[in-house]
Amino acid sequence: MSNSKEELIAELSRCVLEMEDEEVKEVAQKYIDAGYPAFDGIMSGLVDGMNKASELYDEQEYFVTDILLCSDAMYAGLDMLRPYLPEEEANAEKPAVVIGVVEGDTHDIGKNLVKIMLETAGFEIFDLGRDVPLDRFVDKAREVDAKIICMSTLMTTTMDGMKTVIEKLKSSGIRDHVKVMVGGSPVSQKFADEIGADKYSVNAVDAVRVAKELIGAA
Amino acid sequence: MIKDYNCSYDDMAMIDGDLLKSLGLEIPDVYMHADSMAELSLAVKEQSRETFCKLPFCHTVEAEAMGGNINYGDEKGGPRAKEYVCKSVEDVLKLPEIDFSRGRIHEVLLACRTLYEQGEHVVLQVSGPFTILNTLIDIRYVVRSMRKTPEIMKQVYWKMGDEILKFIEISENYGADMISYADSSGSVKILGPKMAAQVVEDFTYDFLKKVQRIVEGKRLVLLCPKTTYTLLGTEKAVFRDRKLSVPESYGEACIEMIGKVPFSGQMCIKGAQNFLNSAIFKEIAIL
Numbered sequence: 001m002s003n004s005k006e007e008l009i010a011e012l013s014r015c016v017l018e019m020e021d022e023e024v025k026e027v028a029q030k031y032i033d034a035g036y037p038a039f040d041g042i043m044s045g046l047v048d049g050m051n052k053a054s055e056l057y058d059e060q061e062y063f064v065t066d067i068l069l070c071s072d073a074m075y076a077g078l079d080m081l082r083p084y085l086p087e088e089e090a091n092a093e094k095p096a097v098v099i100g101v102v103e104g105d106t107h108d109i110g111k112n113l114v115k116i117m118l119e120t121a122g123f124e125i126f127d128l129g130r131d132v133p134l135d136r137f138v139d140k141a142r143e144v145d146a147k148i149i150c151m152s153t154l155m156t157t158t159m160d161g162m163k164t165v166i167e168k169l170k171s172s173g174i175r176d177h178v179k180v181m182v183g184g185s186p187v188s189q190k191f192a193d194e195i196g197a198d199k200y201s202v203n204a205v206d207a208v209r210v211a212k213e214l215i216g217a218a
Numbered sequence: 219m220i221k222d223y224n225c226s227y228d229d230m231a232m233i234d235g236d237l238l239k240s241l242g243l244e245i246p247d248v249y250m251h252a253d254s255m256a257e258l259s260l261a262v263k264e265q266s267r268e269t270f271c272k273l274p275f276c277h278t279v280e281a282e283a284m285g286g287n288i289n290y291g292d293e294k295g296g297p298r299a300k301e302y303v304c305k306s307v308e309d310v311l312k313l314p315e316i317d318f319s320r321g322r323i324h325e326v327l328l329a330c331r332t333l334y335e336q337g338e339h340v341v342l343q344v345s346g347p348f349t350i351l352n353t354l355i356d357i358r359y360v361v362r363s364m365r366k367t368p369e370i371m372k373q374v375y376w377k378m379g380d381e382i383l384k385f386i387e388i389s390e391n392y393g394a395d396m397i398s399y400a401d402s403s404g405s406v407k408i409l410g411p412k413m414a415a416q417v418v419e420d421f422t423y424d425f426l427k428k429v430q431r432i433v434e435g436k437r438l439v440l441l442c443p444k445t446t447y448t449l450l451g452t453e454k455a456v457f458r459d460r461k462l463s464v465p466e467s468y469g470e471a472c473i474e475m476i477g478k479v480p481f482s483g484q485m486c487i488k489g490a491q492n493f494l495n496s497a498i499f500k501e502i503a504i505l
Contacts, residue, residue: 019365063410065361072362104295109357109408131289131298158295 016049220451334393346401441483
């Protein structure tokens with residue numbers, strides 16, 4: 001393998017796309033040893049690979065398992081390159097997003113995919129996990145000054161929890177400070193409108209577009 | 219090619235709170251004790267005008283019996299995993315075998331017997347390995363192992379599978395004349411066609427052959443259509459038309475087919491009231 005910056009960046013991207021979570025570390029080490037800027041390796045390499053993977057997911061060529069494995073490779077590469085980011089890049093403020101599956105539901109695969117995509121896109125994610133008590137969305141959003149709350153559910157019986165969170169945001173006086181996006185198979189834009197959410201995202205790839213739109217970065 | 223079957227989410231109904239109140243039953247009692255389970259199962263059958271009773275009401279029974287940590291739920295949501303108890307697939311292999319003589323799984327069997335003795339047809343709803351694993355371990359570890367250590371994953375499937383086979387076998391003694399088998403957490407939509415096909419090769423096909431030996435001539439297994447499609451898509455099974463005595467509902471047809479065919483799977487069990495105008499029942503014949 002050549003050690004040119006462009007070729008190593010292309011290799012980083014390929015390793016993510018092809019789920020090579022061990023090989024990506026070797027490539028990342030070569031990239032670091034060559035003294036190339038970590039930021040470019042991350043954005044044009046690792047993140048590029050993840051974006052390609054998400055396109056394939058959108059085209060139903062890649063599936064949930066593939067995305068999870070691609071993200072393993074991406075995070076493995078990130079662990080190597082992140083310590084070499086210049087301080088201003090490492091400390092650059094990223095929009096905070098609180099994400100979780102609403103109380104009563106433990107289906108979290110979709111939420112985990114959204115988390116991966118949003119992190120790739122430059123958001124700082126506070127993942128509350130699954131079966132999240134509704135107050136926790138509000139408390140965490142306040143604690144981290146979240147720009148967005150993402151809620152998901154796969155069950156019709158827990159959808160109303162999303163509306164409750166929005167009502168709690170209002171009664172807490174922070175509804176105007178945070179955008180709310182919702183997702184999950186039984187959820188729709190119509191439902192989002194009914195409960196007063198800002199946006200609905202149809203899948204993990206769409207969630208990035210929606211999140212950027214919500215913070216005015218689209 | 220394996221097609222996906224789209225679940226009808228409107229049918230993912232929680233237990234009707236009004237029905238519970240009318241019976242004087244409470245959550246989580248109906249998930250935990252045989253007499254409450256049986257009473258509710260019968261009431262649900264009558265309310266839905268179905269032809270059989272179904273038990274249990276959740277998909278956590280097997281995982282709990284293997285050591286899973288379960289939140290029994292409340293009015294907001296049914297039983298679900300509280301915390302994962304396994305941090306690796308190797309941890310899964312160390313889980314204990316199920317003791318069917320105690321705990322909630324035993325209560326489910328006792329409830330089956332109660333309903334059987336009342337003259338009811340009883341469907342025991344069992345879960346497949348991915349659904350059980352979903353309660354025990356973060357799917358990320360499972361997916362990694364599927365790619366990196368497939369031989370270990372095969373052991374994991376069979377660790378689950380052997381317990382499921384025992385559950386199916388023992389349930390005959392408790393009057394469950396039908397079994398429903400579903401593993402939606404391992405669907406092609408999640409795994410992708412390549413991994414889904416591998417699971418059929420490594421587990422599902424041989425597992426269902428063993429199930430067939432247990433139930434043949436005596437009971438009927440209702441396969442989730444997602445499982446049906448994986449078998450059809452990998453050419454491990456075919457549909458075989460069976461003539462019914464009369465046009466009837468899918469539920470009635472299943473009862474008619476008990477002991478005559480081992481597997482059905484043309485529609486979701488939640489579609490039991492759909493009417494088969496053609497009087498044709500589609501057996502799933504494992505090749």
